[in-house]
Amino acid sequence: MLKLQVLFFFFFNFCLALNIAISRPAPYVTRISCGAQNDVRSGPTSTLWRKDFGYTGGITKKATRPSFITPPLSTLRYFPRSQGPENCYNINKVPRGRYSVRIYFGLVAEHSLDDEPLFDVSVDRTLVYSLPSGWSNHDDGAFVETLVFLENGTASLCFHSTGHGDPSILAIEILQVDDKAYFFSGPVFGQQTIFRTSQRLSCGHQNSKFDIDYDGDPWGGDRFWSSIMTFGRNSDNPISTKSIIKSASVAPNFYPQALYQTALVSTDNDPDLTYTIDVDPNKNYSVWLHFAEIDPSITGVGQRVIDIWINGDTVFHDVDIVRIAGGVNSALVLNKTVAVSGRFLTITLHPTTGTHAIINAIEIFEVITAESKTLPEEVKALQSLKLALGLPLRLGWNGDPCFPQQHPWSGVDCQFDRTSNNWVINGLSLDNQGLRGFVPDDVSQLRHLQSINLSGNSIHGPIPSALGTIISLEKLDLSYNSFNGSIPESLGQLTSVLTLNLNGNLLSGKIPAALGGRLLHRASFNFTDNAGLCGIPGLPSCGPHLTVGAKIGIGLGACVAVVVITTCITCWWKRRQNILRAKRIAARDAPYAKKRTHLNHIQMTRHHHHDHHHEHTRTAAENGPPLLT
Incomplete structure (x- = not known):
């Protein structure tokens, strides 16, 4: 089995090396x-x-x-x-x-x-x-x-x-890093798996270094290697070489050559090399072991053969580094993923041929199953709701609403939807949070909601008709806010609703017939403390129903009437002021008018007497002298 794995590893590396030989952009x-x-x-x-x-x-x-x-x-x-x-x-x-x-x-x-x-x-x-x-x-x-x-x-x-x-x-x-990085046997980190570095050791090196300090290839990701000079118990010695290491910095992992130029070799006191690391129990760990035969005492195949144990189980048997790697001073990487039930992971290298074991570097990764994700359109809808409602900073609402599962968003309930194979939002509980914004139409994108509780806030504006499209709603509580306008007819489409609380708002108009007709069924509705609502028992009765056009006509007619009445009153008031002004002038001029009238009368009298005397004289002349009797 080991031979097949190693052959596959080298064949895979060879193919990738040919591909990478063609120039490609920097990572x-x-x-x-x-x-x-x-x-x-x-x-x-x-x-x-x-x-x-x-x-x-x-x-x-x-x-x-x-x-x-x-x-x-x-x-x-x-x-x-x-x-x-x-x-x-x-x-x-x-x-x-x-x-x-x-x-x-x-x-x-x-x-x-x-x-x-x-x-x-x-x-x-x-x-x-x-x-x-x-x-x-x-x-x-x-x-x-x-x-x-x-x-x-x-x-x-x-x-x-x-x-x-x-x-x-x-x-x-x-x-x-390379598209096939850390690909060998067992789980591969990718869409479903994440590797977290638990330990990365450069054995026998005096200083801890990054890949860049080792002149490593940038496609390796600039890993950090902690130096370790001994595993303890006087069981090993560090060795080093300046020889060129073959097959080191190649695809897909691009390990720096310097990593293989130092090593720890066991001593006569203890032929085994043993390293133990504390880990979290009941998890999987991916172990990567790096070898290069740099010990000058080993010159050919068969001179050093080792078994490799992890927590007492043999994971690799009869490993001959020179034979598998293709010679001395050649890199070899072995990988094994193991399940650990306890709190320790122990790696033991036991020589079966020769007297000592050797190791150049160790990598240990915790294998983590990647979480699913919340349906993207629902995450977007929640972000829109966050802005519209002015959610306080203390609630957070950053990242994914449902993940990690240990830290879901406050006031958000999630469930897995087998139809879409995604996690969805099935509940919102934001009651008594001091919210002062409005509910956007984007709330309709939360189409898997079964419960909405926004009660006890100061949310204003109309109730969005888009709520009526969330047909899975069983509970809608908008009580004790400042919602205004009428109740949307679309809420009548919520055939699954069991509780609908709209009390304590500023709503007006007639309760939609589709809602009012279901009051006697299993649903519990509360419309109280809305001064303008009417149409069901317990609320004021509604007057004749007027269409929107009729309401507009009445409004325009009222405006015209007000203008006409105001104009008439203004004209009457001005006419009255003119009359009063004329009377005041007449009253002031009365004595002078009386005197002028008296003089005119005297003159007219005198003129009349004069005319009468003249007429009498003329008549006498025409008739001749009077007759004497």
């Missing part, structure tokens, strides 16, 4: 200096760290560097619990592929070392790490690294508060 790389306002470079390699972007919240703080492993950066992003239990970095425009994702932790400069934040970390919706107490006292505890497949163009890295300190993130690295 995608993004490094973020959290809290930095400008791009910075760090020594000694002049590595570029981009200014802070992609975060959902948090505060920029000065950083204390907890380990020599962490990059020499002076700022971090600090996520206080008051800004929500979940905060994320969402890095967009990440090409589809496999990535090494590394997150460095920091300490806020003004805090004491006793104030060590403990929190959970998720990558692409999956919980990958919980910071243990005392992590800041261990150099290799200052970061978490995962190998993950990113397919949606976004890397989502989230930090979940657990009640002890607040997350503090110093830096983030997203490094593309």
